[in-house]
Amino acid sequence: MRTPPGVSPSDYAKALTEFQNIVGKEWVFTSDEDLDLYRDAFSPLMNEPEEKIASGAIAPTTTEQVQEIVRIANRYKIPLYTISTGKNLGYGGSAPVYSGSVVLDLKRMNQIIEVNEANAYCVVEPGVSYFDLYHYIQEKKLKVWIDCPDPGWGSVVGNAMDRGGGYTQANYRNHFDSHCGMEVVLPNGEVMRTGMGAIPNAETWQQYKSGVGPWIDGIFSQSNYGIVTKMGFWLMPEPEAYLRGHISCMNFEDLGPMVETLNYLENARITAGFPDLGSPLLGYGPIGQVQLFFESGTHMALPPEHMKLLATVKDGRSPELEAYGKQNDIPYWQFWLSFHGPMEVIEAQWQAAVRHFAKIKGSRAKIVDKTHLPINPADAEKFHEPELGIPSLRAFSIGARSPFNPTPSKGHMWFSPIIPRTGEAIIKANKIFSAAARELDMPLFRTFTLPACFWERSFIFILATPVTTDPATNKKYREGFKKLIAIGGEQGWGEYRTAPLFQESVMNVYSFNNHVLHRFHETLKDAIDPNGILSAGRYNIWPKNLRGKRG
Amino acid sequence: MMNRRHFVVGSSAAVAAGVFAHQTLSTQQHGTIQAALFDRRFAPTREFGRVAQTYGVDTHPIEGDITTLWTKHLRPLWSRDGGTIVGMTTPSMLLCLEELARDHWHRVVAWVDHVPASDGSVEHHVHVRDESAYRTRSLIDTYRGFSGAAHAMLASAQARRGALETASYRHQDLGESSGTPTLVTWTIAA
Numbered sequence A: 001m002r003t004p005p006g007v008s009p010s011d012y013a014k015a016l017t018e019f020q021n022i023v024g025k026e027w028v029f030t031s032d033e034d035l036d037l038y039r040d041a042f043s044p045l046m047n048e049p050e051e052k053i054a055s056g057a058i059a060p061t062t063t064e065q066v067q068e069i070v071r072i073a074n075r076y077k078i079p080l081y082t083i084s085t086g087k088n089l090g091y092g093g094s095a096p097v098y099s100g101s102v103v104l105d106l107k108r109m110n111q112i113i114e115v116n117e118a119n120a121y122c123v124v125e126p127g128v129s130y131f132d133l134y135h136y137i138q139e140k141k142l143k144v145w146i147d148c149p150d151p152g153w154g155s156v157v158g159n160a161m162d163r164g165g166g167y168t169q170a171n172y173r174n175h176f177d178s179h180c181g182m183e184v185v186l187p188n189g190e191v192m193r194t195g196m197g198a199i200p201n202a203e204t205w206q207q208y209k210s211g212v213g214p215w216i217d218g219i220f221s222q223s224n225y226g227i228v229t230k231m232g233f234w235l236m237p238e239p240e241a242y243l244r245g246h247i248s249c250m251n252f253e254d255l256g257p258m259v260e261t262l263n264y265l266e267n268a269r270i271t272a273g274f275p276d277l278g279s280p281l282l283g284y285g286p287i288g289q290v291q292l293f294f295e296s297g298t299h300m301a302l303p304p305e306h307m308k309l310l311a312t313v314k315d316g317r318s319p320e321l322e323a324y325g326k327q328n329d330i331p332y333w334q335f336w337l338s339f340h341g342p343m344e345v346i347e348a349q350w351q352a353a354v355r356h357f358a359k360i361k362g363s364r365a366k367i368v369d370k371t372h373l374p375i376n377p378a379d380a381e382k383f384h385e386p387e388l389g390i391p392s393l394r395a396f397s398i399g400a401r402s403p404f405n406p407t408p409s410k411g412h413m414w415f416s417p418i419i420p421r422t423g424e425a426i427i428k429a430n431k432i433f434s435a436a437a438r439e440l441d442m443p444l445f446r447t448f449t450l451p452a453c454f455w456e457r458s459f460i461f462i463l464a465t466p467v468t469t470d471p472a473t474n475k476k477y478r479e480g481f482k483k484l485i486a487i488g489g490e491q492g493w494g495e496y497r498t499a500p501l502f503q504e505s506v507m508n509v510y511s512f513n514n515h516v517l518h519r520f521h522e523t524l525k526d527a528i529d530p531n532g533i534l535s536a537g538r539y540n541i542w543p544k545n546l547r548g549k550r551g
Numbered sequence B: 001m002m003n004r005r006h007f008v009v010g011s012s013a014a015v016a017a018g019v020f021a022h023q024t025l026s027t028q029q030h031g032t033i034q035a036a037l038f039d040r041r042f043a044p045t046r047e048f049g050r051v052a053q054t055y056g057v058d059t060h061p062i063e064g065d066i067t068t069l070w071t072k073h074l075r076p077l078w079s080r081d082g083g084t085i086v087g088m089t090t091p092s093m094l095l096c097l098e099e100l101a102r103d104h105w106h107r108v109v110a111w112v113d114h115v116p117a118s119d120g121s122v123e124h125h126v127h128v129r130d131e132s133a134y135r136t137r138s139l140i141d142t143y144r145g146f147s148g149a150a151h152a153m154l155a156s157a158q159a160r161r162g163a164l165e166t167a168s169y170r171h172q173d174l175g176e177s178s179g180t181p182t183l184v185t186w187t188i189a190a
Ligand SMILES: Cc1cc2nc3c(=O)[nH]c(=O)nc-3n(C[C@H](O)[C@H](O)[C@H](O)COP(=O)(O)OP(=O)(O)OC[C@H]3O[C@@H](n4cnc5c(N)ncnc54)[C@H](O)[C@@H]3O)c2cc1C
Pocket: A082, A083, A084, A085, A086, A087, A088, A089, A090, A091, A092, A093, A094, A106, A126, A148, A149, A150, A151, A153, A154, A155, A156, A157, A158, A159, A161, A162, A163, A164, A165, A166, A226, A227, A228, A229, A395, A396, A535, A538
């Protein structure tokens, strides 16, 4: 039997018995076969001695059980690692940051406590997946939408706790921002409610976010200060109609003005749907089209002459390719905009967007989809479902080996730096990262890469760095990944989220005034969790007893 | 939610009763395999579906995406009592199913990777429990190629005892399977 680091076998045995008394024998896991289920399927350390593994797992069903588990863990100094559904693939899966911790698996806490249609919010437990919430809403015929990430299998709470994102309107896409009120079990076992939830019997827990006094919800995300057992989220009222179209421009130099126009339209809420950037000329599809391209095979359809000209591209620019694009009517840039709302409103918003883009000489606009909602479920697959608030697993239909993808990987680590919302920054980031990736022999930023617009006001690159079956290649990519983080940091760019292996490198980039932010995080940790039992090391926040000692 | 321990005990009892000897296969005896999945896009996977039917197993074609199958069949199945499923799909589809299976404390217990080689043949890398290794070998000798893997998986789906054994074989005469991507035949169980 595995034992958590720093815990004697006899203490661990006693703790396990006490855990079993709380949740029942069958929900405490210690066999290798069961614990293998908590390995990170995308681990860049897969099968290596340093791979992060669990020593045990416990699956409670109630907040009271979680409180008891935390009290026992304090007594025996057992390190716990909380997951909701543990599907954090590309960012660590369900494996603990501090190898040998006991995973506190909340997937059996799966109650949908409330979905309020009249004021469009919900309250859920951590084990509720996007599929669960979506089906509940469908079954009850409630007129609200969820906002979900690409794979619908994850937890509404877990995704928000790692500050994930989705694809509908701007104010719902940022899943942590769209939460309202949480219930948290603190490291001493006490249960606390935030915002208006701190008032006994408040009816406004999901209606006003901050309550009064310091607004502390944020400190529980990407951290290890508590275990969230309930969380409220604002939902989008089901829109009446949906419109999606694209704006195309023919010149390389149009990128900057296009981004500026997009920013104005988004900041003024003229467009609120997920803006999606593509370049037909550079062979770069928008995110929402990627799976459709793969499924239909159209991603392989570039003619040989076009393919040849791609080799002339430097930092996104190629006068020869630009000329070819003009001859063959292939736009350099294509920005997809989407709108949700009453038909007359979204048509007017689209027209306003087109009018603003018309200031860029030669821009052209085309409506691709215009439909009343809800759509017929049979038609959903014509769309990138998450943009219509429909959870799916279709993201996994694109990983097969094909002529376009000759060596499908064993998974990936997401490289996801935030950069400024300008055309200039897109070019600069490509220049810097592609030179670095070439030197480090990393398969990223090869021809030209466009960022995504998950968040308002900034751009984010979300690039999959492959995990392979070859340890030497994985080592090279791991080291390269850390160097890319540091290179971005020199430019003032930092990741929004990262896998455990890179959390220290990423936190190091946030170094203003001698890392005062990180020092503050650890000061809080010492005050809140003196025994260091909760998710040690998450986002490089280590408890005092492990600081400087962990491997 | 099912009691996973009861389920595990149930499956071992079935193994002990010896219902998996190839000679005695029948629809009823394969009641323990709850579903067979195959990707309808490729010839070898379609063949897997056909072979599974001869074993009397419920077959489910998929086309890349498994959202509907997951929602309508697998999830209710695993939430209710759990259950063994077998299939032949792309590796990314298996990855997706493997993650979904984790939610119900199910896992991949045996698999065969089918890797196309540059000379047009396919290498089959078999990973099974040693209690079924002998039977697997004889089924592969009898049926060869992809069919061998299909029979091996269907006949040994409940084998859980012993260490994981790995063996490889290469098959030259591919016929309509040439040009298919890397595929994998697998068993997921509690
Ligand atoms: C192909 C692919 C596409 C993806 N697309 C997206 C996407 O579009 N958007 C996106 O955001 N992600 C995406 N991901 C990443 C990931 O799969 C999702 O974010 C997923 O929802 C996270 O897993 P989860 O919801 O099960 O959260 P969990 O794994 O349960 O939680 C994530 C982390 O949050 C913390 N945590 C969880 N629950 C609690 C709690 N109750 N209290 C305190 N801390 C907690 C833990 O440290 C945990 O490790 C993608 C991944 C892949 C492979």
